[in-house]
Amino acid sequence: SKMTVKAVKMPCTSANVYTKVPDGGWGWTVAFAFFVVEALTYGIIKSFGVFFNDLMESFDETNSRISWIISICVFVQTFTAPLSTVLSNRFGHRLVVMAGGLLISTGMVIAAFARSVVDMYVTIGIISGLGYCLSFLPTVTILSQYFDKRRSLVTAVASTGECFAVFSFAPAITALKEQIGWRYSLLSVGVLQLGITVCGSLLRPIIIKEQEEVKAQPPEESTETKYMLENEQTCTSIESIDSGVDITTSPSNVPGKTKAEPKSEEPKQHGQIPVENNSTPPEPKTKLLDFSVMRDYSFICYAFFGLFATLGFFAPSLYIIPLSLSLGIGKDHSAYILSAMAIAEVFGRIFAGWVLNKKPIRKIYIELICVILLAVALFAFPFASEFWGLMTCSIYFGFMLGTVAGTHIPLLAEDDVVGIEKMSSAAGVYVFIQSLAGLAGPPIAGVLVDTTKNYSSAFYSCAAGMVLGAVFLALVRPCKTGLCHQQQQQQQQVEESPLGPSPELPDDFIDMDIGKAENSGKGSDSV
Secondary structure, three states, rough: OOOOOOOOOOOOOOOOOOOOOOOOHHHHHHHHHHHHHHHOOHHHHHHHHHHHHHHHHHOOHHHHHHHHHHHHHHHHHHHHHHHHHHHHHHOOOHHHHEEEEEEEHHHHHHHOOOOOOOHHHHHHHHHHHHHHHHHHHHHHHHHHHHHOOOOOHHHHOOOHHHHHHHHHHHHHHHHHOOOOOOOOHHHHHHOOOOOHHHHHOOOOEEEEOOOEOOOOOOOOOHHHHHHHHHHHOOOHHHHHHHOOOOOOOOOOOOOOOOOOOOOOOOOOOOOOOOHHHHHHOOOOOOOOOHHHHOHHHHHHHHHHHHHHHHHHHHHHHHHHHHHHHHHOOOHHHHHHHHHHHHHHHHHHHHHHHHHOOOOOOHHHHHHHHHHHHHHHHEEEEEEHOOOOHHHHHHHHHHHHHHHHHHOOOHHHHOOOOOOOOHHHHHHHHHHHHHHHHHHHHHHHHHHHHHOOOOOOHHHHHHHHHHHHHHHHHHOOHHHHHHHHHHHHHHHHHOOOOOOOOOOOOOOOHHHHHHHHHHHHHHHHHHE
């Protein structure tokens, strides 16, 4: 009879137990939590530019020194990704996300009372940056565990919280500043970000237990029948049972095949079904951070893709307004370009999730096509010469950015990269590698702009990085299939060898019986 394990209805503080990935259930609540976390993390980071002019006037600092606040924040967020993985595996995703929400809110609230830009570096850059890391990565990791077939679509739709936040927070914060000033506005943002702790409390752990089959043991065969079957294979006579020669062809007597199976003398309870002790092997201990992914060539190529592709994520949001102003476009129209980019990114994320949700489809190839088209968008920006040209490029870039930005981390759970079992550790290492490009990308683009006196050079450098990322992404699937195919060929060669599989019993079992018979015969003669 089969024993099925159903989803266990437990309080909000307990784990959900399923026989397979639910593709729904409490996962919808986790998806909503991820939507809000996206809005209160990346949405706030991308909307922080509304405070730039106020900070420059209050602290009497340059634009570059103020911009280091977000640069340090993003670097700390990505650089500490392995720490987020270790803490999540040790204490669970819920506690880590709730602690991250507290850090984010604390950093923002203290920053509202800052007296210098260095105070901002510490409060928002380091304290809130660490909180962003502890909040975002565990949330997207546990969301991927709740979904399988719908994973791409659900993750893409939930990640649109960032886009809606950029579209709504910037004008809301601007209006709030006019009423209460930038300090109390920043304080209000910090209080609002306490909502991340509420979202963290909704992240129930999930446990997948396969269906267990418990079978009653068949009645034991009689000793004579067992020996008859054994001697039928060994071509010996059943009369040898009484001939004084020990039958050692039984698996319980053959050396090397002995299994200690002591018979329990305890009385069995009524209705109890006997289950073998060795039917369920002990579960291996979960590693806090599994660095074995660094030996996977497919993951190494994917990590290099993330490293170079990150160079192309930031350029339009940083330089689209300076580029438009250099072309004689007004500030109001430049703001419309950014809003159009954010709206297009929403549709791009949803479209990518819908396409990747189709079966059968090789998701890594769809991602490759999107990355190539994103590189084309970056190359197109320098050729725009008026408002509608920039608007068209921005909408196209926003749409393609949504297809890549909303799917590149969840794709780690696919078998073409590392799989769902190692996604937690792989995501930490992957985002850590991305931090190098996140920190070095803006200064490199800034140096190129200062050297050439042309904003187009920033877009060209980002497009070159995206092309390199596409090259490494194209190598992910060949690395995975090449290694797996080689292992399969070695296994087939062993199975198809002319000698065939080795028998269960040793080849010299007859000699062993004869030897024992001779020894027993000598012993009787001496007597």
